[in-house]
Amino acid sequence: MSGYKGLAIEERQSNAAAAKKAMLERFRAASQDPEAEKRRTERIAVNEARQVRSTEREAAKERQKVELAAQAAREAELAAQAARDAEEAKVRAAAEEIEKQAALEAEQKAARDARYAARKAAKKVRRRGY
Numbered sequence: 001m002s003g004y005k006g007l008a009i010e011e012r013q014s015n016a017a018a019a020k021k022a023m024l025e026r027f028r029a030a031s032q033d034p035e036a037e038k039r040r041t042e043r044i045a046v047n048e049a050r051q052v053r054s055t056e057r058e059a060a061k062e063r064q065k066v067e068l069a070a071q072a073a074r075e076a077e078l079a080a081q082a083a084r085d086a087e088e089a090k091v092r093a094a095a096e097e098i099e100k101q102a103a104l105e106a107e108q109k110a111a112r113d114a115r116y117a118a119r120k121a122a123k124k125v126r127r128r129g130y
């Protein structure tokens with residue numbers, strides 16, 4: 001068997017260094033390319049516009065939450081006012097019912113008193129005989 005016939009270690013190291021150097025040069029050339037700079041500035045502009053739209057959406061959501069909270073407060077106040085009005089109407093209806101009942105009882109008492117007075121008068125007439 002013959003020995004290893006590959007490249008010597010110095011040659012391999014110099015080839016690796018050359019490859020690294022070539023990659024570094026390509027990277028430097030790409031970073032200095034005006035087209036790459038233009039693309040980078042466009043990406044930055046797009047990203048900033050995206051962030052502005054995002055903050056606008058968040059602000060709109062907050063405004064909507066505030067409006068919904070205000071609307072809910074108005075609705076709650078209207079519901080409370082309606083409940084108070086219903087309670088007042090119920091109290092008025094109960095007071096009117098009590099007044100009607102009192103008037104009816106007074107009327108019935110007056111009719112009963114009139115019947116009683118008529119019976120008394122008739123009894124007097126029967127006793128006197130005229």
